[in-house]
Amino acid sequence: MNARDWCAGVRHEQRIAQELWDLADPTPTKVRAILNDLGYIDERIHDLEQSGTTTRFFVDLRDRGGRLCLDGSAAGEETVVEMCVAPASGPFTPEKR
Structure with missing residues (x-):
């Protein structure tokens, strides 16, 4: 991951974690709505799936040869959003989860 990706990540x-921390019932629909409200388009949101009270997701942030993506789990105050990497080109396939 280059310096630009690291800083942006x-x-x-x-910003994503801050918005998801207060979400009492993080269903995939609610998580997608928050991500959309933050400006992330559906084509960049991947693998939204709920397990118990947690919704997991990836956000593809690759741009201009970068490899940045985010790996998130929305679970109220237990929410975690971390950087991950994906191939610079081609299909979105994150390397961390």
């Missing part, structure tokens, strides 16, 4: 992690 921290900002994306923080």
